[in-house]
Amino acid sequence: MNSRFTIAVHILTVLAHKHDEPLKSDVVANSINTNPVVVRRLWSALAKAGLIVSRTGATGGGKLAREASMITLLDVYNAVEARCVFAMHANPPNKRCLIGKNIQLVLEDIFAEAQREMEKVLARKTIADVAAAIMKNCR
Amino acid sequence: MNSRFTIAVHILTVLAHKHDEPLKSDVVANSINTNPVVVRRLWSALAKAGLIVSRTGATGGGKLAREASMITLLDVYNAVEARCVFAMHANPPNKRCLIGKNIQLVLEDIFAEAQREMEKVLARKTIADVAAAIMKNCR
DNA sequence: TGGATTTGTAACTATTTTAGTTACAAATTG
DNA sequence: CAATTTGTAACTAAAATAGTTACAAATCCA
Numbered sequence: 001m002n003s004r005f006t007i008a009v010h011i012l013t014v015l016a017h018k019h020d021e022p023l024k025s026d027v028v029a030n031s032i033n034t035n036p037v038v039v040r041r042l043w044s045a046l047a048k049a050g051l052i053v054s055r056t057g058a059t060g061g062g063k064l065a066r067e068a069s070m071i072t073l074l075d076v077y078n079a080v081e082a083r084c085v086f087a088m089h090a091n092p093p094n095k096r097c098l099i100g101k102n103i104q105l106v107l108e109d110i111f112a113e114a115q116r117e118m119e120k121v122l123a124r125k126t127i128a129d130v131a132a133a134i135m136k137n138c139r
Numbered sequence: 140m141n142s143r144f145t146i147a148v149h150i151l152t153v154l155a156h157k158h159d160e161p162l163k164s165d166v167v168a169n170s171i172n173t174n175p176v177v178v179r180r181l182w183s184a185l186a187k188a189g190l191i192v193s194r195t196g197a198t199g200g201g202k203l204a205r206e207a208s209m210i211t212l213l214d215v216y217n218a219v220e221a222r223c224v225f226a227m228h229a230n231p232p233n234k235r236c237l238i239g240k241n242i243q244l245v246l247e248d249i250f251a252e253a254q255r256e257m258e259k260v261l262a263r264k265t266i267a268d269v270a271a272a273i274m275k276n277c278r
Numbered sequence: 279t280g281g282a283t284t285t286g287t288a289a290c291t292a293t294t295t296t297a298g299t300t301a302c303a304a305a306t307t308g
Numbered sequence: 309c310a311a312t313t314t315g316t317a318a319c320t321a322a323a324a325t326a327g328t329t330a331c332a333a334a335t336c337c338a
Contacts, residue, residue: 001225001226002324002325003229003326005226006225006226006228006246007228009242009246010228010238010239010242013242017237017238025284030233031232031233031236031238031239032228032232033231033232034230034327035326035327035328036284037286037327037329038326038327038328040284040285040286040287041286043286044287054284054285054286055284055285055335056283056285056286056334057283057284057285057335057336058283058284058334058335059335059336059337060283060285060334060335060336061284061285073249083140085224085257086144086145087142087144087145088142088145089146089149089171090142090297091172091173091297093172094169094170094172097169097170098156098277099149099152099153099156099270100149100171102272103148103149103152105276106276107145107148109272110264110269113260114261117256117257117259117260118224118254118256118257120256121252121253122253130242130245131238133241133245133248134237134242134245137244137245138237138240141295141296142296163312164313165313174297174298175313175314176300176316177297177299179315183315183316193313193314193315194306194314195305195312195313195314196305196306196307196313197306197311197312197313198306198308198313199305199306199307199313199314200313200314201314229325229326229327230326
């Protein structure tokens with residue numbers, strides 16, 4: 001898997017920490033140790049999902065669209081990650097073989113169930129929880 | 140994610156279907172629509188995990204090491220896939236930032252919990268279940 | 279109004295991962 | 309000893325990934 005989900009959670013946690021004023025992609029990128037464009041690219045996805053609002057211009061920047069306690073990690077996952085965690089065959093299996101013909105349907109069901117259980121955990125955690133755990137750690 | 144897990148399950152399901160005799164990597168690769176070397180590379184991992192036995196030589200091939208009903212998909216997953224489904228930051232975040240310094244520890248916990256729930260589903264399914272579902276489909 | 283600032287996005291690059299392939303030594307059979 | 313098959317190294321092509329440069333469009337404020 002890529003780190004888009006992790007970076008997106010990081011972005012939102014930084015925005016949650018300074019929830020009053022809009023932050024520049026520059027500042028957020030500094031915490032992540034990456035390029036501002038990487039941050040702005042994820043802002044696109046997060047804005048489309050309604051998790052942040054961002055404005056261009058001199059006093060622009062990004063801001064949470066709602067309270068951190070109302071943004072679950074599943075919201076974030078769905079916003080930035082389209083794929084299932086399990087990858088099917090790179091090339092379709094042999095349709096002339098009984099197993100090759102039917103295995104993908106069977107695996108799709110199992111993979112979907114595993115993914116659902118994984119997503120349930122993400123749905124129980126919010127950006128506020130992440131921020132709180134970080135504050136607790138640093139005490 | 141890559142398709143190693145999917146291909147490994149496919150391999151074991153083919154071996155389960157003809158469980159009496161050892162099958163050549165050639166035959167298994169044909170069902171998957173790939174190269175025999177791809178199959179043999181996964182056999183290494185599966186053999187190390189004790190899921191299959193394979194023999195070289197004229198009448199050689201691969202064979203399940205135990206009954207298909209005693210091989211869970213979690214056994215297979217652990218045999219071929221080392222990584223967590225979630226990837227941490229590609230480059231470490233900024234340690235001088237409160238959030239950058241602590242977020243990985245917090246996310247590791249959450250990711251581990253999500254992975255555990257996902258693995259529980261895999262632990263409930265066996266290669267025999269997969270084979271049975273395929274037979275049911277083709278009826 | 280006009281200059282300064284910041285987002286949004288396209289285009290490019292370097293690195294890594296992935297799957298597939300060729301080649302061949304080692305093991306096994308008969 | 310000839311035929312066969314695994315095990316593995318080495319290479320290739322394609323795709324994914326993260327990072328970078330560049331710049332138009334939007335916004336603010338003096």
